[in-house]
Amino acid sequence: MTHLPGGSEPVPRRKRDPRGTRERLVRSALELFTSQGYHASTTPQIARRAGVAEGTIYRHFDSKEHLLNEIYRAALRLLISYVKDSPASASCRDRLQHIALAWRDLAGRDPALIKLVFLTRHGGLLDAKSRDSFRELRQELSNVIASGKSAGEVRTGLVELWTDVWLALVVLALDRIANKEWTTQHIGPQQVFDAAWDAIRAADRGTGGPRADV
Amino acid sequence: MTHLPGGSEPVPRRKRDPRGTRERLVRSALELFTSQGYHASTTPQIARRAGVAEGTIYRHFDSKEHLLNEIYRAALRLLISYVKDSPASASCRDRLQHIALAWRDLAGRDPALIKLVFLTRHGGLLDAKSRDSFRELRQELSNVIASGKSAGEVRTGLVELWTDVWLALVVLALDRIANKEWTTQHIGPQQVFDAAWDAIRAADRGTGGPRADV
Amino acid sequence: MTHLPGGSEPVPRRKRDPRGTRERLVRSALELFTSQGYHASTTPQIARRAGVAEGTIYRHFDSKEHLLNEIYRAALRLLISYVKDSPASASCRDRLQHIALAWRDLAGRDPALIKLVFLTRHGGLLDAKSRDSFRELRQELSNVIASGKSAGEVRTGLVELWTDVWLALVVLALDRIANKEWTTQHIGPQQVFDAAWDAIRAADRGTGGPRADV
Amino acid sequence: MTHLPGGSEPVPRRKRDPRGTRERLVRSALELFTSQGYHASTTPQIARRAGVAEGTIYRHFDSKEHLLNEIYRAALRLLISYVKDSPASASCRDRLQHIALAWRDLAGRDPALIKLVFLTRHGGLLDAKSRDSFRELRQELSNVIASGKSAGEVRTGLVELWTDVWLALVVLALDRIANKEWTTQHIGPQQVFDAAWDAIRAADRGTGGPRADV
DNA sequence: TATGAATGAGTGTTCATTCAT
DNA sequence: AATGAATGAACACTCATTCAT
Structure with missing residues (x-):
């Protein structure tokens, strides 16, 4: 599978x-x-929802679990591509903002995809390859934040921890959008993205200028 | 059910x-x-794990779903009690810190309980009463944060949003403790609690004094 | 399982x-x-034939294969017991005749049991224990025939081979009885048992006296 | 179908x-x-093993059962031809020996074919024509044995019974060859063929001369 | 109160067969 | 003649729940 079909028809x-x-x-x-x-x-x-017979599932996937893993990895592939698309030359904060906005729009366009990756626990259902894919996503994000840390933009402590902290808050916003509590245009997402940055930015530096409190 | 038995034997x-x-x-x-x-x-x-016969479950609970809801509410009752135990006279930050520490210790003592409430999605399994219980927890936390907001400690925006933001990060720490990646004594939890506060505190004020970067 | 229930009700x-x-x-x-x-x-x-629900099978047996193996071994246990019941002091021919008659009567009483052991190929369905059970049956028979061989009653060649030869013919008779082509009282079985003996007895010796040709 | 392709490539x-x-x-x-x-x-x-698509089976055979029956009859046709090839002028014993040797060699060359006819129970899968084919094989053999009986070579009793008796033992040998426990050159087959003859030959006559005990 | 055999609807999966290409 | 995606009934097996004891 190369890409996930759009959720329209x-x-x-x-x-x-x-x-x-x-x-x-x-x-x-x-x-x-x-x-x-x-x-x-x-x-x-x-x-039934796909409009095919039950047996047809097994012509395309080895098992229900395999189906889940295929979808999961396709979703991750897309999310990772957005991380890689962020402008490498920009500041850490700008890159994170870029990623957050891309994900935010995706959550509006294809909420199920966001839910699959960020809002569902998949117990022991994910295989090694899938878990690796998620790790890759985190790694890409960590790279961005690590570069911010060398530039003094990010607070002291483990880069991986700040990655998870930033992610936890961004996911909170994506969740609301995916659940239609917020639209993409809502102030909420931006407020949360700002809070996410504040949670991980270096304390004494005015990175990003005076905070835009609403 | 009044309380959850300890997770030892x-x-x-x-x-x-x-x-x-x-x-x-x-x-x-x-x-x-x-x-x-x-x-x-x-x-x-x-x-089997309880050492009783299958039928015995149904002497005590109407159904498996009922069992889940009973446990869930008992767990919430405990978590809420810790929120209520926080010193009403203290500053918002101190009260939140108090709550976070109580939960942190609970996550060390009884990780399953924390996981049940914060780290498991319960699809359509929770009944109205259970969902109310969770809302009550959030409300109690919101009250604390609302008081902080009136005192200018918390940034502008919806109190409920900052509640969820704070909670998301605290849960991130509890998760690591519940999964034995961190001990209660680890620096991690405190770093995250601080970040959680930074995420919601008013920008220009030095509430809590200079940040304790590690 | 200790014994197989009778095939009546x-x-x-x-x-x-x-x-x-x-x-x-x-x-x-x-x-x-x-x-x-x-x-x-x-x-x-x-x-359905047992008058129980489908799920009930699995309260008593791990799987359909397990069910087959249990039945198979119970059947073998019975067949082996008849071999062991044959009078150890008698001549080889008499012991074999004793066994054949016991099996013949069993084939009349419980044809399914005979069919299960002798007239069905069980591909890869039998487990090691079951295959051992069959080997034990053959071994017991071989012991009888080996003793006949030391007494010069049985022709030269591998004892195991003459065991299988004798068995093949006895099974031929049991098959007809199990399929109601012959009754227990029919001459057929005795003719075949005699032929089975002739197939394995030493050539020059008049073991068993002049043949009772019908 | 006229013949079965060889089992080599x-x-x-x-x-x-x-x-x-x-x-x-x-x-x-x-x-x-x-x-x-x-x-x-x-x-x-x-x-897959035939290297064709699944649907292709149904271009050549009406159903899986039909496929089985076609193969089965082709196999029987071959086995019957060997019976018919036996020299009509020879003694019963010699003709049976001739047939047994031809089958023995076939079992070495194409074990699957022997297994299909003699070593597999085909429940209710065989159609009337197939069952007729098998009956024809038996009839041809019976003819041979009947002629031996008129000549006093074969013991009293039903010719059909002695046919099945002889067949049961020959099959025992073919089985071992088909399963590679014996080669065609092994003494085993001949021992068993001799035993098969002893099982059905008239008692008092020295047909075939003194037995060649090994 | 506790048991555990029994239930039967439901599960994920297979497979002989069809048919548009 | 050959394909192979699609089918849907059937399969072995599971599990939340019941109930006679």
């Missing part, structure tokens, strides 16, 4: 449509997993 | 011990739910 | 009859496996 | 080889059926 399709079956399954599973959880989403449900 | 018990059956079930379910998730924890498992 | 029984469930399942499976084969016998069928 | 074939598809399927099915049994051999397996 619940269109019934012609019988024996050769393309799109896999994509329909991915989309169906993504939505069910993130709205009801993995265990509560049954293969009959997944198939 | 995996001792096989004397046959026909008249007391403690319910407590044993609660403890067994708590540990299984938080280590494997609700769906992956089967009633045979819960009963 | 297809009686519907009272709900929640505490005894006999396992026996009913064993009997049901035995009959289905031997009449349709293992794979063609489905768990719904086995349960 | 597991060669991957050129794409779009127009001939041989049916033969490849027959060979693949034959090997799978006889090594794992009919039910355990799935159509995906059969197709």
